[in-house]
Amino acid sequence: MxxxxxxxxxxxxxxxxxxxxxxxxxxxxxxxxxxxxxxxxxxxxxxxxxxxxxxxxxxxxxxxxxxxxxxxxxxxxxxxxxxxxxxxxxxxxxxxxxxxxxxxxxxxxxxxxxxxxxxxxxxxxxxxxxxxxxxxxxxxxxxxxxxxxxxxxxxxxxLELSVPVVPLAKGVAVLPLIGNIDTERARLLMEEVLQKASEKRLSHLLFDLSGVLVVDTMVADQIFKIEKALGLLGVETILIGIRPEVAQTMTNLGIDTGQLKIKSNLEQALKDLNESFGLL
Known part of the structure; x- marks a missing residue:
């Protein structure tokens, strides 16, 4: 055989x-x-x-x-x-x-x-x-x-493309967030924001939430964590563009935003930064 x-x-x-x-x-x-x-x-x-x-x-x-x-x-x-x-x-x-x-x-x-x-x-x-x-x-x-x-x-x-940190002036940048923020995107958001803030030597970062339709306790908690982490890097975080329905939801959920700096829109935030620090 x-x-x-x-x-x-x-x-x-x-x-x-x-x-x-x-x-x-x-x-x-x-x-x-x-x-x-x-x-x-x-x-x-x-x-x-x-x-x-x-x-x-x-x-x-x-x-x-x-x-x-x-x-x-x-x-x-x-x-x-x-x-x-x-x-x-x-x-x-x-x-x-x-x-x-x-x-x-x-x-x-x-x-x-x-x-x-x-x-x-x-x-x-x-x-x-x-x-x-x-x-x-x-x-x-x-x-x-x-x-x-x-x-x-x-x-x-x-996801990386969905975390665009856009420079506006020396030390100032805006992060326009669009769409829902799930657990994975929230984790990547923390990583990317901290890295880009360090690379661009930011002193102020504006979180534009006008494109975010839903903010729940998880999203709010992540924003707080990012704000604290940026603070350790010497970066001040300013929230802008919170939609009325999102503001109502955050209030109903009992989310405390007292520790966060909030402005109504990008124009107002930039005006205040210019008046306070002459950054623009």
Whole structure:
């Protein structure tokens, strides 16, 4: 049987590109291929290298334990690469069953030509099937992880853009907040504001809340914390632009703003700063 497995392994290696092309034709049509961020040759090369692993596994009689590391490595690397290229996961996994089918087409023909036994066929299946399953699992896991990291990075970039500290004069800047402030944005707000206040050497920071529709106890608490942290850096915080409905909500919630410096709008805040400190 060993010689038969080696013969089958050599046949897969010999026809790896033929198998890869068969899989490719089953998976994708010409119209779809034109939209992919890779050339057809590059895709077939990837498929052929994958098929090559099956041939080598038969040559070495590698099972899921001894040969699995190569398939896991292939799955992790290829899954991340495909994700980086922006190819949808369902499209990338579409060829999984076709690999099995096309490889077995070649193996079946070779087994018939050499009158191989059922035992050989079962042995081949016991080697190849678990390895394919491992590769698919590693590929999917790597793709999902890469996709989640991409989403997280995009989300963080968006959040960072939503904390714009805009300089108005030497030592004075305004932070216009827009939209809801959830726990994650509040945490990032603290980090970004402190860092930018230090970088820009601010003495005064105006918090413009005119674009904030809802202020609850969590948001208010975060504003208090930022105000205290900025105070430790020598930066005075001034709240401006509180909407009437927000002011009413804050009053109903019993939020004490007595310790905060508040002005009605940006114009009034700048006027007071100029009169008091001649900053503008």
């Amino acid at each position: 060993k010689n038969e497995l080696q013969l089958l392994g050599e046949k897969i290696l010999e026809k790896k590109y033929q198998i890869a092309e068969r899989v490719h034709l089953k998976v994708i049509n010409k119209a779809a291929a034109q939209k992919l961020p890779m050339t057809e040759k590059e895709i077939i090369d990837i498929r052929a290298n994958f098929v090559k692993l099956f041939g080598e596994s038969l040559l070495q009689e590698a099972d899921a334990d001894t040969g699995g590391q190569l398939f896991l490595k292939w799955g992790k690397e290829t899954g991340k690469r495909v994700c980086d290229l922006g190819i949808p996961l369902d499209q990338a996994l579409k060829g999984t069953s076709y690999y099995r089918t096309c490889i077995w087409e070649v193996l079946g023909e070779e087994m018939l030509n050499h009158d191989m036994s059922l035992a050989t066929s079962l042995k081949v299946g016991s080697i190849l099937d678990p390895l394919l399953d491992q590769a698919v699992y590693a590929f999917s896991s790597a793709y999902v992880q890469c996709h989640e990291e991409t989403l997280e990075n995009s989300k963080r970039a968006f």
